[in-house]
Amino acid sequence: MAPELLTPLDLAFWSIESAGHPLHMGGLVVFDADAPDAAQRAARLLAARAARTPGLNTRIRPVWLPVGAAARHVTPDYDPLDHVHLAAPVRDFCAAAGTLMQQPLDRGRPPWAAHVLPGADGTSFAVLFTFHHAHADGMRAASYVLSLLDPTDADGTPTDADRAPAAAEVPRPRKNGSGLRLPDPRTLPGLVRGAVTDAGRALSIGSAMVRAAWDVHSSPALTSRATGARRADGAVVDLRDVNRVRDSTGGTVNDVLLAVVAGALRRWLDKRGDDSDGVRPRALVPVSLRDPRDPGASGNRLSGYLARLPVDEAEPLARLRAVRAAMERNKQAGPASGPGAAALLADVIPPLGNRFGGGLIARSGRLFYDLLVSSVPLRGAHGLTLADSPVRDAYPLAPLAPGQSLAVGITTYEDRVCYGLLADAVAVPDLDLLARSIAEEAAELVAVCDT
Template sequence: PEPLSPLDLAFWNIESAGHPLHMGGLFVFDADTPDAAQRAAGLIAARAARTPGLNTRIRSVLFSVGGAARAVAPGFDPLDHVHLTTPVRDFLTAAGILMQQPLDRERPPWAAHVLPGADGASFAVLFTFHHAHADGLRAASYVLRLFDGASSDGPADAPRPRKNDSGLLRLPGLRELPGLVRGAVTDAGRGLSIASAMVGAALDVNSSPALVSRATGARRAEGAVVGLHDVNRIREATGGTANDVLLAVVAGGMRRWLDKRGDGSDGVRPRALVPVSLRDPSDPTASGNRLSGYLTRLPVDEAEPRARLRAVREAMQRNKQAGPAGGAGAVALLADFIPPLGHRFGGGLIARSGRLFYDLLVSSVPLRGAHGLTLANSRVREAYPLAPLAPGQSLAVGITTYENHVFFGLLADAVAVPDLDLLARSITEEAAELVAVCGA
């Protein structure tokens, strides 16, 4: 068994039946034959049986008390995780309903829902992974192994455990003690710095009623698509990074959305938590989460598109200069300071505290090396990442790039945000205006 890290343990304990904490990825395919969806379901199940990591479940352990570990599930059957639905007319609507269903915690915490299209010419697959099982990059690596031509068709590397997570108690030698003391002092100082920044973020709230409504657990999903060429033209004309442009598009889209729905955008600067991967590129098979984050304010109240983009770029530059180990966005690193029993019994409190210091999640999940993806010889035409929606949160935005498009996957509380389709249209409108005003 591989013990869960403190961050994985936190993700495992903060969900409830009414507020599941899993991420999703919705892939839409052009079906090459009428039975493509059925063949895709069979291929996913067959390949999952040969993909290391998909057969591991999470179980409580005696030591450390309150902890948990990953271990191979006895009698693992991929057919318990691959579900073929009846034909659907709207893939994103169906995905929203499926995202509100919790994963079976007694089995490996993942699922693949194959959705045949009512038109007979397309189908979709919604992959879901519990956040305790994988972060976004790890989940993407699982998914890519299940497509045609992936490495799951042959031998694959087993997940590598975290360093120093063996679960064995080892007493330090005398020579190691000074370094351990210095490390403990440094870690304590970093923890206090992050906690202090979180308090500051909690005291400075400039959000909107749409983002602070009481969450219900119901889910709705929508998507927006922007041309990658347009994003690159804006970046070349204004400087900064493509990620700065995408955050500015989200900010401008939210401004349009709030004004259209009558809430107004004056004075609204929501706190966006932007996850930052700490995953070692040379160790892509490592299990668990490798995450920190940046906390940045989206300049929704800024009327001029170029000024919004400039404000986003300057805020992200400040975050990058401080690094992912400091500031309120590095809240994930505080999990290391909480003992396993604290995660076990304080999960609900930790979950509800998230809304105190951030208003929405904006997560970018790259599909590294992905191009011309197919499943059952059917080509992927759309890919929408669906970021996890924590208890107390109304909206999460996932972003990924596939071939020549940028896909925004929007997941929201269906009661708090009943007009999510309006936000999706507003995002595409904002991208078009940015291209126009930047003279790109």
């Protein structure tokens, strides 16, 4: 297979990472063990399936042309045992995941790993999957994880677990999904019109970013010196409760999930003695531009919305209404405009700009958003197992930008909404307090809607 050039956005993600500040995403999947040796069998299965999963064997290497660019190459000596690791038994899966998330992926190998964590009590185990953001966006990473679990029929019934997994497709050049115009290269007028269109859109997005950077109502608790230390935690909310709130108030499930984050932040700040008055942090909510008919396509296909979280609003339903209004404004404007669409600017920056401007790009994130709140759908996933052990929970761990102390990931599996929290361990030693606040906020929303 010929090398595949990284897209500008992929190159930007690859370039902004530093040894002291890893920039990979994770997914902590917890299983109910069907036998005491379930974790050991899971590790063997993962290694065997990873050997047969196209895309997992590609590493990133610089190329001569274009200058400053990089490409994905198939690794000739690829060995899944370099990526699947069986740990000693642990008592706290989230604590172990936090420690592992602060370890950079080996940039000389395909940038992914699977850490199998046996539970100390023998009744459960977990797998922490990690992928560099240059290798996969959230949906692509989810497709990799699903391909490594036990195969299932359309109704979710597990089938022969030893057959080759339904793998992601072989990486191939992506179609334009950024919203930026692709002119007809055969005509000079087409090139000129395309350049003018792209420049105008870049100017619009850039000016929106500047305005967002001027109007800051955040909290010092959400900013930190980039230490590279990590802490992880999670919270689970009943999806039926979320649907009850949505049915009572209108809007979308995602509106309710964001409102829960806003209320949990308010509780957390108040409990730790910080002031929540006037706090309206800017939450970057990634938007996938991936074609649902082409889930295996390589590269990142992302834009985003920027939403103010009404942390300073005391009344739960008022917080929900404010979140819903903010998201409706974003959707009306579309994912190719506004400060949340900053990812699209990578397409108009030459490779050398992304390569050598990585440090500046990394530090600029905190200027226009305060925390990442990313929703990772597990499309059609139910009845999932590994080594015949059923999935209990799945916590997405979003990458943490330099200068920010907290990132929130959300996914829904069967009747459970799982919030995955990744934080700077120095800045947020009380992440468990925020996890409890999520559950408390969801319960209060349900109670208010039931009265």
